[in-house]
Amino acid sequence: MRILEYVWDDLISEGILTEKQRAACNLPMYKFTKGELEEILMSYEDTFHIKVLDEMSYPVPHSPSHEQIDLMMRQMAAILQPFFSTILGKELTSTLFSRFGVRVLQTSKIRGIQSAYLSHLVVLIRK
Numbered sequence: 672m673r674i675l676e677y678v679w680d681d682l683i684s685e686g687i688l689t690e691k692q693r694a695a696c697n698l699p700m701y702k703f704t705k706g707e708l709e710e711i712l713m714s715y716e717d718t719f720h721i722k723v724l725d726e727m728s729y730p731v732p733h734s735p736s737h738e739q740i741d742l743m744m745r746q747m748a749a750i751l752q753p754f755f756s757t758i759l760g761k762e763l764t765s766t767l768f769s770r771f772g773v774r775v776l777q778t779s780k781i782r783g784i785q786s787a788y789l790s791h792l793v794v795l796i797r798k
Contacts, residue, residue, distance in 0.1 A: 674778055678770045688763060695758045698751070737776065744772040 682688040703711070705726050712721055748768050755764040 674774050675771055678767060678774050681770065682767065687766065688759070692759055692763075696755055698754070740772055740776050743775070744768055747771075 679688065679693050683690060683693065705724065709721070709724055712719065712724070752764055752768065755767065759767065
């Protein structure tokens with residue numbers, strides 16, 4: 672997510688976005704461990720029954736192709752774009768994600784990207 676911060680910095684220095692807009696879009700990103708997530712969900716055990724709780728890890732290639740980066744951007748946009756659009760509008764949000772994709776591609780060519788995307792699969796049944 673550090674790359675996204677650099678894109679924000681660029682757009683602010685170019686006068687396209689403001690610090691106030693960035694502050695309004697400041698979402699806390701926290702990766703729960705499976706145990707932490709399970710503990711949170713157990714606090715709702717009178718409402719839900721945990722049917723499945725599993726970790727899924729998706730490796731990000733060392734040197735992703737344009738297609739892989741495009742897929743990563745679309746996945747990220749699917750999660751963040753609706754929220755950002757309410758604050759920035761569609762056009763500025765598109766600019767932000769477009770620049771983010773370019774920056775990720777540049778970074779991958781310079782030093783490579785070595786990480787994995789970790790998510791949790793949760794299936795809850797209402798009691």
